[in-house]
Amino acid sequence: MNTATFSLAMLAPAFPEIALLALACVLLLADLFVSGRDRHAVFWLAIASLLACATLAGAITGNASAVTFHGMFVADPMSQVLKVAALLAAAVTLVYGRTWLERHGMLSGEFLSLSLFASLGMMVMISAHHFLTLYLGLELLALCLYAMVALERDSVRATEAAMKYFVLGALASGMLLYGMSMLYGATGSLDIARVAASLGGAGSSASLAAFGLVFVVAGIAFKLGAVPFHMWIPDVYQGAATPTTLFIGAAPKIAAFAFVMRLLAQALGGLGADWQQMLAILAVASIGLGNVVAIAQTNLKRMLAYSAISHMGFLLLGILAGTDNGYASAMFYVLTYVLMTLAAFGMILLLARAGFEAEELEDFRGLNRRSRWFAFVMLVVAFSLAGIPPAVGFLAKLAVLQAAFEAGYGWLVVYAVVMSVVGAFYYLRLVKLMYMDEPAGELAIGGRADMRLLLSVNAVAVLALGIVPGPLMDLCARAVTASL
Amino acid sequence: MADSTLLSLVLYLPVAGMFAVAAVPAGREGAVRALTLGAMLLQFALSLVLYAHFDPAVPGLQAATHAPWIPAWGVTYSIGLDGYNILLVLLTTFLGPLVTAGAFSAITKDVKLFYAMVFLIQFAMLGTFVAQDLFLFYLFWETMLIPMFLMIGIWGGERRIYATIKFFLYTAFGSILMLAAVIYLVYSLWATTGITSFAFADLYKARLPLEAQQWLLAAFALSFAIKVPMVPFHTWLPDAHVEAPTAGSVILAGVLLKMGTYGFLKLGFPLFPDATRLAVPLLSTLAVVSIVYGACLALVQEDIKKIIAYSSISHLGYVMLGLVSLDLLGIQGAIVQMVSHGLVAAGLFLMVGMIYERCHTRELAAYGGLAKLLPVYSVFFLILTLASVGLPTTSGFTGEFLVLMGAFAAGWRDSAGGSSYALWVAAAAVSGVVLGALYMLRFAQRFLFGAERVPHGPVGDLNLREGAILAAIVAAVFWLGLFPDSAMKRTELAAREYQELVSAPRQPVTKLTGTLPAPEAAR
Amino acid sequence: MSIQLLAFYCCAAILLLAALRVITAGNPVHAALWLVLAFFTAAGLWLLLYAEFLAVVLVLVYVGAVMVLFLFVVMMLDVNFDKLREGFWRHAPLAGGIGLLMALEMALVLASREFGAEGAPSPGAPPAGYSNTKELGRIVYTDYVFPFELAAVVLLVAIVAAIALTLRRRKETRYQDPAGQLAATKAGRLRIVKDAPAGGAAGEGE
Numbered sequence A: 001m002n003t004a005t006f007s008l009a010m011l012a013p014a015f016p017e018i019a020l021l022a023l024a025c026v027l028l029l030a031d032l033f034v035s036g037r038d039r040h041a042v043f044w045l046a047i048a049s050l051l052a053c054a055t056l057a058g059a060i061t062g063n064a065s066a067v068t069f070h071g072m073f074v075a076d077p078m079s080q081v082l083k084v085a086a087l088l089a090a091a092v093t094l095v096y097g098r099t100w101l102e103r104h105g106m107l108s109g110e111f112l113s114l115s116l117f118a119s120l121g122m123m124v125m126i127s128a129h130h131f132l133t134l135y136l137g138l139e140l141l142a143l144c145l146y147a148m149v150a151l152e153r154d155s156v157r158a159t160e161a162a163m164k165y166f167v168l169g170a171l172a173s174g175m176l177l178y179g180m181s182m183l184y185g186a187t188g189s190l191d192i193a194r195v196a197a198s199l200g201g202a203g204s205s206a207s208l209a210a211f212g213l214v215f216v217v218a219g220i221a222f223k224l225g226a227v228p229f230h231m232w233i234p235d236v237y238q239g240a241a242t243p244t245t246l247f248i249g250a251a252p253k254i255a256a257f258a259f260v261m262r263l264l265a266q267a268l269g270g271l272g273a274d275w276q277q278m279l280a281i282l283a284v285a286s287i288g289l290g291n292v293v294a295i296a297q298t299n300l301k302r303m304l305a306y307s308a309i310s311h312m313g314f315l316l317l318g319i320l321a322g323t324d325n326g327y328a329s330a331m332f333y334v335l336t337y338v339l340m341t342l343a344a345f346g347m348i349l350l351l352a353r354a355g356f357e358a359e360e361l362e363d364f365r366g367l368n369r370r371s372r373w374f375a376f377v378m379l380v381v382a383f384s385l386a387g388i389p390p391a392v393g394f395l396a397k398l399a400v401l402q403a404a405f406e407a408g409y410g411w412l413v414v415y416a417v418v419m420s421v422v423g424a425f426y427y428l429r430l431v432k433l434m435y436m437d438e439p440a441g442e443l444a445i446g447g448r449a450d451m452r453l454l455l456s457v458n459a460v461a462v463l464a465l466g467i468v469p470g471p472l473m474d475l476c477a478r479a480v481t482a483s484l
Numbered sequence B: 001m002a003d004s005t006l007l008s009l010v011l012y013l014p015v016a017g018m019f020a021v022a023a024v025p026a027g028r029e030g031a032v033r034a035l036t037l038g039a040m041l042l043q044f045a046l047s048l049v050l051y052a053h054f055d056p057a058v059p060g061l062q063a064a065t066h067a068p069w070i071p072a073w074g075v076t077y078s079i080g081l082d083g084y085n086i087l088l089v090l091l092t093t094f095l096g097p098l099v100t101a102g103a104f105s106a107i108t109k110d111v112k113l114f115y116a117m118v119f120l121i122q123f124a125m126l127g128t129f130v131a132q133d134l135f136l137f138y139l140f141w142e143t144m145l146i147p148m149f150l151m152i153g154i155w156g157g158e159r160r161i162y163a164t165i166k167f168f169l170y171t172a173f174g175s176i177l178m179l180a181a182v183i184y185l186v187y188s189l190w191a192t193t194g195i196t197s198f199a200f201a202d203l204y205k206a207r208l209p210l211e212a213q214q215w216l217l218a219a220f221a222l223s224f225a226i227k228v229p230m231v232p233f234h235t236w237l238p239d240a241h242v243e244a245p246t247a248g249s250v251i252l253a254g255v256l257l258k259m260g261t262y263g264f265l266k267l268g269f270p271l272f273p274d275a276t277r278l279a280v281p282l283l284s285t286l287a288v289v290s291i292v293y294g295a296c297l298a299l300v301q302e303d304i305k306k307i308i309a310y311s312s313i314s315h316l317g318y319v320m321l322g323l324v325s326l327d328l329l330g331i332q333g334a335i336v337q338m339v340s341h342g343l344v345a346a347g348l349f350l351m352v353g354m355i356y357e358r359c360h361t362r363e364l365a366a367y368g369g370l371a372k373l374l375p376v377y378s379v380f381f382l383i384l385t386l387a388s389v390g391l392p393t394t395s396g397f398t399g400e401f402l403v404l405m406g407a408f409a410a411g412w413r414d415s416a417g418g419s420s421y422a423l424w425v426a427a428a429a430v431s432g433v434v435l436g437a438l439y440m441l442r443f444a445q446r447f448l449f450g451a452e453r454v455p456h457g458p459v460g461d462l463n464l465r466e467g468a469i470l471a472a473i474v475a476a477v478f479w480l481g482l483f484p485d486s487a488m489k490r491t492e493l494a495a496r497e498y499q500e501l502v503s504a505p506r507q508p509v510t511k512l513t514g515t516l517p518a519p520e521a522a523r
Numbered sequence C: 001m002s003i004q005l006l007a008f009y010c011c012a013a014i015l016l017l018a019a020l021r022v023i024t025a026g027n028p029v030h031a032a033l034w035l036v037l038a039f040f041t042a043a044g045l046w047l048l049l050y051a052e053f054l055a056v057v058l059v060l061v062y063v064g065a066v067m068v069l070f071l072f073v074v075m076m077l078d079v080n081f082d083k084l085r086e087g088f089w090r091h092a093p094l095a096g097g098i099g100l101l102m103a104l105e106m107a108l109v110l111a112s113r114e115f116g117a118e119g120a121p122s123p124g125a126p127p128a129g130y131s132n133t134k135e136l137g138r139i140v141y142t143d144y145v146f147p148f149e150l151a152a153v154v155l156l157v158a159i160v161a162a163i164a165l166t167l168r169r170r171k172e173t174r175y176q177d178p179a180g181q182l183a184a185t186k187a188g189r190l191r192i193v194k195d196a197p198a199g200g201a202a203g204e205g206e
Helices: A008-032 A036-060 A077-103 A109-126 A131-150 A156-187 A192-199 A206-224 A232-239 A242-249 A251-267 A269-295 A300-320 A324-351 A372-386 A392-406 A410-436 A449-467 A470-483 B003-023 B029-053 B086-102 B111-130 B134-143 B145-155 B160-193 B210-227 B236-243 B246-271 B273-300 B304-325 B328-359 B375-389 B395-416 B421-448 B464-482 B484-503 C003-024 C028-048 C052-077 C088-110 C132-140 C145-166 C178-183
Strands: A066-068 A073-075 B062-070 B075-081
Touching: A008 A036, A008 A066, A008 A073, A008 A109, A008 C145, A036 A077, A036 A109, A073 A077, A077 A109, A077 A242, A077 A251, A077 A324, A077 A449, A077 A470, A109 A131, A109 A251, A109 C145, A131 A156, A131 A242, A131 A251, A131 C145, A156 A192, A156 A206, A156 A232, A192 A251, A192 A269, A206 A251, A206 A269, A206 A300, A232 A242, A232 A300, A242 A251, A242 A300, A242 A324, A251 A269, A251 A300, A251 A324, A269 A300, A269 A410, A300 A324, A300 A392, A300 A410, A324 A372, A324 A392, A324 A449, A324 A470, A372 A392, A372 A410, A372 A449, A392 A410, A392 A449, A392 B160, A410 B145, A410 B160, A470 B062, B003 B029, B003 B062, B003 B075, B003 B111, B029 B062, B029 B086, B029 B111, B062 B134, B075 B111, B075 B134, B086 B111, B086 B246, B086 B328, B086 B464, B086 B484, B111 B134, B111 B145, B111 B246, B134 B145, B134 B160, B134 B246, B145 B160, B145 B246, B160 B210, B160 B236, B210 B246, B210 B273, B236 B246, B236 B304, B246 B273, B246 B304, B246 B328, B246 B484, B273 B304, B273 B421, B273 B484, B304 B328, B304 B395, B304 B421, B328 B375, B328 B395, B328 B464, B328 B484, B375 B395, B375 B421, B375 B464, B395 B421, B395 B464, B464 B484, C003 C028, C028 C052, C052 C132
Parallel strands: none
Antiparallel strands: A066 A073, B062 B075
């Protein structure tokens, strides 16, 4: 502790983060030297950066946890999987959003570098081993997202959404910080391992810790968008530019999952009995409200927002089980949810064209007539989100339900399955519009070849994972067991 | 070729067919139709081989394939034939080519998608029947919803959207509660025996306290009863039938409804025997109510599709009655009745479809004297009507007669034990036969005889394709009526096994004390 | 009661009052000034905890720089704060009820012994020669180097975001382009055409 010693071995676990930071700065500089026509070079640089860091993150660790930077940072199997997934999701988001961004003049170095910095924030959250790192990662991510929402300056809706997002996000951060400071008071440390160790010990104060926990859970619920802290989700999803919505709706969920895992499962595992009850309440409210209110929506982005709320409720079901099995199934849930969300918003972006956003449900009317394949893609996604086999959404739901059941939440399981039928209704309406109604016009579907190919692969993956879920499930189970 | 390979071939042929249809270039609708029919005929031929190879003397699974699938959950991929499903598999593959050929002229919109959906539904139905793992079963069970939803919704009648969403939500609601029950069941199997498994064979060993059995049976039964459908869960059926295209109605009546009764036979009752035995009075009452109520409603319908739809409710009541009689004859009768109803109802729906294509109305009042106008059509119609009524030499007779025998046997058995309720139930069920004769003969009389009139006449009689379809069905009806032995021989062991499973108590021997491994130690 | 405890209660009471006034003051300038007071008293609390460096930084940075900047912004932008506060009284009963409930719950929890002075005893005075500033400086670049760098990245993002959001060309605004103006030549602006005798009209310049 006396002298600063930095060796390569100390930095090694964080190579992916360091590389991403460097590449993001390179991109920021490179953007200054390209003229308007060569924006695509910058775009591909961003994609290459994300893929390179995903490769690095995937290759770097073995099966052990490496804690470095004086207990600030941990690279364990769980973080490895989640980082790769988050980076890939960010890259896919950019590919899907490229045409849209270009059309609206937003395919700029700013958007791309903010995406990279946001991804960096996610990685920091995923690898955090200290409340301070956790918080800084969260703020880094959130700040980028606020800016990305506001970047569409000419849209009043986007500006309003950015404002709401910022104010509520700041409030949530405040709550988190307050809760964390209480936990510091109770345990005398911000280090996750030390907090966990001292929680059961004599030196800690149980009611102070529980007091802090309430605020931490409230902050988490804000970030996840669980009812009753969900108010920002529909407005932000609807108001933000579609690529930004996709960016917010996909990769950060993985980081949020890691955030919950680090805070609740790892640091505050000793208070499990307390937070499980709180999460149960959040889950009940989210699953109920998300599914019921989604029925009334006519805007697809807003509908997907409420769907996201209910999906976060299901995610909480897995976490509140408080077992390795539950965490692993929650991890499986979040990974597959991100996959489905990418495809759903990818479809909106595919159908959008100049002066037409394709974000109303009506815009999908008669899609089957316009493109059989992409109607099928949307069908798979809709059924997967609804949790109908054989798409992967069903397995994910089953996994968390089974974990919650084993933890003794039988009533919650019955409630959740009943609500998921209610939820099936609005996805059905989408399918009905696509297949059973006549299109307004027989416009062919545009889109770049790379995007169409990726979207197809994405949908096939949703289907294939539903049939062969074994490997991914094992991966999640092994990652969770090795990391906790 | 080994039988297990053959079974996999039969099961996955529709998947291959689906891809093949998708690959046919747009506009080549004739090729799509020919390809589908060819694949379906091949599938039927292969399943006939399976049927012939099926050894009635061997208990348990034949032509089985087992492979690990999701090891973490103990889910296995396991399929196979046994006495429970052999006839239903044959029925499904038999109806496949008929449905395909029957839709040649009726479906002109989006032909490729239609036949892809026919393939998908065929795959899901076969999969549901041959699955020997609860997880796999559930997967196929739910997968079935998607193509049916699209089929009614895209190619259906005027109120198709309402009908298809009602169908979907009803069945989805039922099956989702079953999912919750499945989770509970698998968990308690693990908690009591330490085995994590979804395999039917393992689940039969789960010992559950009576109260748990009752809840689980209720959840399973709700799901299956909606599918059957039993009164009072039947209201989706008339809507779905009336609005579905002919092919949809045929699949629905021919095979899909049997999923419910098959579910009871294979899962609902044998998994929870103690609860089942307690619930027999309730279930048999509901079965008789379905028989009588369905028949009464069929009697007053003016829409010819609705008559057949309500008659389905009535006929499946017999199946339920046979299953809860717990008498060997009754059980076998129930299985035969499933197949018989599959054939007869499918035939009648096809015939309604044929006349609808010519006259574009389903109003019974619009028709009359078809016997003179369409003699060939009328002959087939009369045969199927009589089979539906249960005339001896047809399959309907075999099924209903055995079921009633079983119901009375159960009645005498119970009355020897001091309760005459089952006897009353059996007696009430007989009235269903009379009512059945009443509504079908009323239907045939107004339809075939009397003043000759058809809307949009003059109409031509059956063409060769239609004649061949109906001839095949009539042949099968007579085969099952005259030579039921071949079929019943194959189901006998299964019926016995079912009887034993449901009759033997299976509550926990002790109050889960030290004799059983504690859950933690087991894992 | 020791002098420290007295100072603590004074500072804490003023801090709470000031913070309350920040959100209830009608005039934004007043609110900002109340916030300045809140910062001062918070700095006082830090002094009581022997964290003199943080106390000084709080005053220098927040009061000296951030709040001054903020006041400039408030004065320059002419935001209609009354309009922002329109729905306040309509929602006040509900919000007040919820707030009261939360306050009660918190009071119940806080009433437990662990929140008393015994639960969190003062760490006491540091040893002689101990420099808060020095210690802070030492660990920021060693133990806390990772969060420190992260904070730097957050600031970088803030710069990028601020520039991206403000540096843009409004469609409706006209801009001068001095370089273009200087580079203009006669050849680029003027076209000389021969006057056609028949047409009689002069050629149009551009």
